[in-house]
Amino acid sequence: MELCETLYYYRAYHGACYATGGFARAFMFSSSSHPRDYMDASVIVARAGGGLKKDETGQMKMSKDQTESSVMHSLRNNMAQFNPVVIITADDNPKAQIQPPHPYCVLDYFKITNMWWEKSQNKRIVRLRFEKLNSKKASWWQPKGTTEIAKPGSLDPPLTQTCQTCDHSSQQIYLQGWMCLRPECNQFWKLLSPISNTLKEPEESSLTYDPRFLKQKNPWPNDDTELPLGSMNAELSDHSIMGEDCSRAHWSGIVCPDCGRCTSRLKWTGWKCENPKCSFERIPPHVLVSAASLHDPFNPLSTSYMYSRDLHLPMVNLSVSFAHNYRINRFSIPGIDGFITHMIANKTVVQEANGPHDMFESLQQTDIGLARRSMGQDFFTRHYAVNFGMPYKFIAATASSPFPDSTSPVTLARSRLNWAARYLLAEEPSKSSSIGAEWKPKEFNETLVLSYMENQKISYHDDGEFGLGPTIATLSLGATGTMRIRMKSRYFSGVSKAGIYDSELPLPGCLQYEKRMDLYQGLCDLQSQDRKAYNERLRQIPKELGLKGGPLAKDAITMTVSHGDIVIMHGAQLQKYYEHSVDHMGKLRFALTCRYIDPESLSEEDKPKWEVLPDEGEYDGTKLPVPA
Numbered sequence: 001m002e003l004c005e006t007l008y009y010y011r012a013y014h015g016a017c018y019a020t021g022g023f024a025r026a027f028m029f030s031s032s033s034h035p036r037d038y039m040d041a042s043v044i045v046a047r048a049g050g051g052l053k054k055d056e057t058g059q060m061k062m063s064k065d066q067t068e069s070s071v072m073h074s075l076r077n078n079m080a081q082f083n084p085v086v087i088i089t090a091d092d093n094p095k096a097q098i099q100p101p102h103p104y105c106v107l108d109y110f111k112i113t114n115m116w117w118e119k120s121q122n123k124r125i126v127r128l129r130f131e132k133l134n135s136k137k138a139s140w141w142q143p144k145g146t147t148e149i150a151k152p153g154s155l156d157p158p159l160t161q162t163c164q165t166c167d168h169s170s171q172q173i174y175l176q177g178w179m180c181l182r183p184e185c186n187q188f189w190k191l192l193s194p195i196s197n198t199l200k201e202p203e204e205s206s207l208t209y210d211p212r213f214l215k216q217k218n219p220w221p222n223d224d225t226e227l228p229l230g231s232m233n234a235e236l237s238d239h240s241i242m243g244e245d246c247s248r249a250h251w252s253g254i255v256c257p258d259c260g261r262c263t264s265r266l267k268w269t270g271w272k273c274e275n276p277k278c279s280f281e282r283i284p285p286h287v288l289v290s291a292a293s294l295h296d297p298f299n300p301l302s303t304s305y306m307y308s309r310d311l312h313l314p315m316v317n318l319s320v321s322f323a324h325n326y327r328i329n330r331f332s333i334p335g336i337d338g339f340i341t342h343m344i345a346n347k348t349v350v351q352e353a354n355g356p357h358d359m360f361e362s363l364q365q366t367d368i369g370l371a372r373r374s375m376g377q378d379f380f381t382r383h384y385a386v387n388f389g390m391p392y393k394f395i396a397a398t399a400s401s402p403f404p405d406s407t408s409p410v411t412l413a414r415s416r417l418n419w420a421a422r423y424l425l426a427e428e429p430s431k432s433s434s435i436g437a438e439w440k441p442k443e444f445n446e447t448l449v450l451s452y453m454e455n456q457k458i459s460y461h462d463d464g465e466f467g468l469g470p471t472i473a474t475l476s477l478g479a480t481g482t483m484r485i486r487m488k489s490r491y492f493s494g495v496s497k498a499g500i501y502d503s504e505l506p507l508p509g510c511l512q513y514e515k516r517m518d519l520y521q522g523l524c525d526l527q528s529q530d531r532k533a534y535n536e537r538l539r540q541i542p543k544e545l546g547l548k549g550g551p552l553a554k555d556a557i558t559m560t561v562s563h564g565d566i567v568i569m570h571g572a573q574l575q576k577y578y579e580h581s582v583d584h585m586g587k588l589r590f591a592l593t594c595r596y597i598d599p600e601s602l603s604e605e606d607k608p609k610w611e612v613l614p615d616e617g618e619y620d621g622t623k624l625p626v627p628a
Ligand SMILES: O=C(O)CCC(=O)C(=O)O
Pocket: 448, 450, 458, 463, 474, 476, 481, 483, 580, 582, 590, 591, 593
């Protein structure tokens, strides 16, 4: 992750070659290399990535012929337009002549000089020869005290021969003899035996590179020049620019100037080198993003009720009301016991003392411990988070502290959201008494603060973990966000990833709703009568109805959440069957989300070491002057 966030030329989380926009940018040279791969101080020969699978012994093996892919087109573009690629080595690279000092190390820029087809383990593969771009620069990966036996260009040029069958010419790569390298030709990958004068595929283990092929020099325009390998992210301009330190470049990783390690920005305040032996830290000055700068000329704030920019599918029911300076959009989704309320704040709300404007600015001025949360295996969430009150231990566990250790926006948000939830749940027309009774003992006992810099977002997820909810309320501060709510794929398609039909009551809006409804009762009966036949039916139904796991439902509700707005989701079913995501287009956004977390649902070690006291803020939004 650190590599991919720091090096603009290598953003391939799972691949050997990173290509983008039709050009290859970098190659990773690691343990899954091919036996004929080669590496010295100036030349590398490697197999183009892809097509490897683990065999039963855990070894990476070719499972099928390689074919022309978009990566190969990119590599050809690099050659045609003289775009060099960066090569990175991993510490398990068996061809490295020295032990690389770090798990991943950048070698340098290389020219791709040759790209050809071969055969290996009876499968067709593509191979590449790379030559270091700047031949004047020493290669740090050359063993100390040694010199290259032959530098590129110091030997005779490689032999080139034309195939008598296909008229295609190619260089001689192996000392064992010349071979046609055009896979369409029936002479492809065959050596002429001088004894029998017949063509035969070579013995792979006997192949030795022809030094004239390896050590050729291929001049490129502008070679022998230096290109930057370090990232230039996070260079601040000389002027103070509002939000510059929250820009995409500023939450990218940097190359540590002290030890050279790629370092992601894991803390809101700045970078701290992750190398345990290095103490480098960089805290860029934060130029306050002022609340006044959030002004949207196409949606001007007023003390009247605001416009709505929310959209929904026709099946979703919307009721609109106006109260206490909020436009209140209340959505309910058929089949779901619950509702979603969007309270759209006006100028009176956002400008009130200790209100959204003040909270937004105050959150930027105090270090409240916002950090990216670990998702395991060295991966971290994109956004920053910190929790107060009852510990939040779901998905990616977040550091928690008692409310008294937080800053005023955290407690103010809790009190504001408790007021909003209390007000809305009491207003809920159909079931006010039961919901109100359920809610009261579950007033919010936790505030999770999320902060999103430019281009950061939270992808589709639910908040339905055991012991949490059933009411979840968020106060949005800063840049305008888009919150999307959609049915989970499993319930939309009715099929699990393993291809098994889900026999739960189908939800309106799902694929093949009517047909699935027709099957529903019969399946319930079969389940209680004949378990074997029932399981068999679950495997047959996807084929009968033409259903497969994987299709994504359209967003049922899309809300434009502005600074000061509140979104309240109520109902466990909403979290079970639906999921939500939020992104934004600005430089900085905070989401302060309050939940009730049942302390009894936490494991002994997760239980707080502090008492979570009731909210004493007593915020009351009804006290503000309302639009005339
Ligand atoms: O950013 C937001 O508004 C929503 C945050 C959210 O979905 C969460 O905390 O689970």
